[in-house]
Amino acid sequence: MIRQEKMTVVSQKQIATNIFELTLHGELVQDMTPGQFVHVKVSDSLEPLLRRPISIANIDKDNNEFTMIYRAEGRGTKVLATNREGQLVNVLGPIGNGFPVDAVKEGGTALLVGGGIGVPPLHELSKQLNARGVKTIHVLGFQTEDVCFYEEEFSALGETHYVTVDGSKGTKGFVTNVLASRAPEFDVFYSCGPLPMLKALEGFYPEKEGYLSFEERMGCGIGACFACVCKTTDQVAKDYVKVCSDGPVFPKGTVAL
Amino acid sequence: MSRLTIQLPGLELKNPIMPASGCFGFGREYAQLYDLSKLGAIMIKATTVETRPGNPTPRVAETAAGMLNAIGLQNPGIDKVMNEELKFLEDYDVPIIANVAGTETADYVEVAQRISTAANVKALELNISCPNVKCGGIQFGTDPATARELVEAVKAVSEVPVYVKLSPNVTSIVDIAQAVEAGGADGITMINTLIGMRLDERTGKPVIANGTGGLSGPAVKPVAIRMVYEVYKAVNIPIIGMGGVTEAQDVIDFMSAGASAVAVGTANFVDHFVCPTIIDELPAKLDKLGVEHISEIIGRSHR
Ligand SMILES: Cc1cc2nc3c(=O)[nH]c(=O)nc-3n(C[C@H](O)[C@H](O)[C@H](O)COP(=O)(O)OP(=O)(O)OC[C@H]3O[C@@H](n4cnc5c(N)ncnc54)[C@H](O)[C@@H]3O)c2cc1C
Ligand SMILES: Cc1cc2nc3c(=O)[nH]c(=O)nc-3n(C[C@H](O)[C@H](O)[C@H](O)COP(=O)(O)O)c2cc1C
Ligand code: FES
Numbered sequence: 001m002i003r004q005e006k007m008t009v010v011s012q013k014q015i016a017t018n019i020f021e022l023t024l025h026g027e028l029v030q031d032m033t034p035g036q037f038v039h040v041k042v043s044d045s046l047e048p049l050l051r052r053p054i055s056i057a058n059i060d061k062d063n064n065e066f067t068m069i070y071r072a073e074g075r076g077t078k079v080l081a082t083n084r085e086g087q088l089v090n091v092l093g094p095i096g097n098g099f100p101v102d103a104v105k106e107g108g109t110a111l112l113v114g115g116g117i118g119v120p121p122l123h124e125l126s127k128q129l130n131a132r133g134v135k136t137i138h139v140l141g142f143q144t145e146d147v148c149f150y151e152e153e154f155s156a157l158g159e160t161h162y163v164t165v166d167g168s169k170g171t172k173g174f175v176t177n178v179l180a181s182r183a184p185e186f187d188v189f190y191s192c193g194p195l196p197m198l199k200a201l202e203g204f205y206p207e208k209e210g211y212l213s214f215e216e217r218m219g220c221g222i223g224a225c226f227a228c229v230c231k232t233t234d235q236v237a238k239d240y241v242k243v244c245s246d247g248p249v250f251p252k253g254t255v256a257l
Numbered sequence: 258m259s260r261l262t263i264q265l266p267g268l269e270l271k272n273p274i275m276p277a278s279g280c281f282g283f284g285r286e287y288a289q290l291y292d293l294s295k296l297g298a299i300m301i302k303a304t305t306v307e308t309r310p311g312n313p314t315p316r317v318a319e320t321a322a323g324m325l326n327a328i329g330l331q332n333p334g335i336d337k338v339m340n341e342e343l344k345f346l347e348d349y350d351v352p353i354i355a356n357v358a359g360t361e362t363a364d365y366v367e368v369a370q371r372i373s374t375a376a377n378v379k380a381l382e383l384n385i386s387c388p389n390v391k392c393g394g395i396q397f398g399t400d401p402a403t404a405r406e407l408v409e410a411v412k413a414v415s416e417v418p419v420y421v422k423l424s425p426n427v428t429s430i431v432d433i434a435q436a437v438e439a440g441g442a443d444g445i446t447m448i449n450t451l452i453g454m455r456l457d458e459r460t461g462k463p464v465i466a467n468g469t470g471g472l473s474g475p476a477v478k479p480v481a482i483r484m485v486y487e488v489y490k491a492v493n494i495p496i497i498g499m500g501g502v503t504e505a506q507d508v509i510d511f512m513s514a515g516a517s518a519v520a521v522g523t524a525n526f527v528d529h530f531v532c533p534t535i536i537d538e539l540p541a542k543l544d545k546l547g548v549e550h551i552s553e554i555i556g557r558s559h560r
């Protein structure tokens with residue numbers, strides 16, 4: 001169930017250039033699943049006005065805590081980055097349909113492909129897949145080394161490859177360069193990142209089961225305003241889906257790329 | 258609660274607060290958050306004869322204390338609205354105001370005739386003011402004579418009172434208001450969004466795929482208050498005011514300017530519980546003003 005809660009800041013850390021890790025405490029953590037997101041009101045004033053959608057990167061139900069990882073770039077996320085321990089943050093969530101963790105059988109292998117600020121939700125997904133006895137392979141793409149994060153965290157969960165556009169860390173180029181050269185064996189792929197990356201992946205694995213997480217500008221964040229609508233491919237019954245309430249995760253082939 | 262009741266043509270409102278059209282869908286999503294029966298009324302999303310796919314994305318952009326939108330009246334068409342959405346809303350004790358849109362007079366007449374027969378639709382809101390689609394009725398909303406003819410045609414078929422939603426994108430909103438009153442409108446709702454544009458910092462091109470969008474939110478409130486104030490002086494039919502309402506004080510302001518009830522739009526995206534919160538806060542506001550019943554403040558700025 002979606003709730004609105006003033007959640008308490010447990011910690012705020014800068015983990016890479018302009019990249020922040022914010023841990024919040026509150027009841028709505030109990031309802032979270034990987035791939036879902038929260039809609040954050042970053043300030044009590046009218047500026048900035050709209051909420052910001054941010055993915056759930058880590059869930060700790062025992063302690064009622066969750067973590068988000070975000071890039072402080074625009075007006076809203078810069079305000080969010082000023083929060084300190086003990087402050088309250090207005091959070092609406094959890095929202096949307098996340099990654100289906102049970103799509104891979106125990107003993108199977110999942111390929112997780114992330115790009116930039118699409119990497120965070122894959123962390124909780126990987127944790128939950130590992131907890132079910134699924135092997136995970138991570139291929140994570142970034143612009144440069146200074147915006148890479150969570151190397152230890154992902155490496156602890158499985159084989160992890162970094163890719164940077166400028167080659168400052170790992171393989172130079174795009175995630176597809178790694179996939180082409182290593183050809184990993186897997187059962188299901190999951191991905192979150194920029195559209196060209198999602199599109200490339202769909203083309204790369206036409207015969208595999210896969211789940212993709214999308215981004216679109218939002219108004220309400222709950223399915224009421226039709227701001228975040230995406231066209232679907234003509235194979236499905238509906239001609240559009242809403243990223244906020246039908247997604248953000250869709251089975252491969254659902255959204256027209 | 259009886260301090261907040263308002264009687265308007267077709268509408269017995271428990272309180273003067275209602276979500277504005279397009280900002281509340283058909284209520285389903287907000288019904289997961291709170292009991293819709295708490296609301297004075299619900300203005301549902303624009304309904305057209307056929308299914309409408311809407312505009313390309315991005316459809317929204319943030320602006321200073323406001324937002325631009327160009328949704329493009331996306332809706333499932335009158336059959337689905339009647340059979341599914343209005344049926345769903347029957348579970349709640351709340352009157353529905355159906356927002357009617359179209360390209361030609363015949364579209365408005367068809368939607369109005371059919372939707373006004375739904376059990377819970379207590380009034381229509383003619384959308385002659387959507388700035389985001391060529392066929393959003395804006396051509397009806399900017400010319401007094403055309404506006405009047407449309408109202409007459411819809412009044413002839415509607416089973417419930419007809420309110421007309423005015424556009425602020427005109428030289429004289431008073432002329433349009435008087436024209437729709439002459440055409441037989443039972444009330445006026447105002448304002449729809451102001452046409453605006455935001456450019457991308459890097460490319461210099463419009464952020465919204467449509468180019469322009471409709472501006473709403475706190476930024477537009479002074480414009481809306483001024484327009485309600487002017488129209489109140491010029492017509493004898495009631496006004497439902499809107500534009501930037503985010504808290505109880507805004508409701509007091511709109512009613513002081515002459516509105517009999519108030520709709521809340523964009524604020525529903527920012528605080529999804531804003532409507533019930535405002536309703537709860539109004540009695541304390543009335544105490545502060547030394548007013549027993551909320552209707553006493555309607556139009557007080559003119560006295
Ligand atoms: C489902 C979902 C999950 C996301 N998860 C994360 C995450 O985990 N970490 C992260 O850093 N970012 C994430 N994003 C992107 C994040 O929402 C935007 O980067 C952020 O809203 C930008 O806000 P700002 O104040 O920095 O920018 P501004 O430019 O000030 O924002 C202005 C407006 O544009 C919207 N906007 C700007 N960029 C985007 C974008 N890329 N996607 C959607 N709306 C945008 C803002 O929400 C706001 O309404 C996610 C987006 C979605 C839709
Ligand atoms: C996303 C969005 C969609 C809207 N859709 C409609 C619509 O379908 N029909 C209509 O008459 N007005 C529509 N409006 C206008 C609102 O009903 C309202 O008149 C306007 O937003 C001003 O109020 P506000 O400042 O409180 O949002 C829409 C506004 C927004 C922000
Ligand atoms: S953001 Fe309003 S429908 Fe998705």
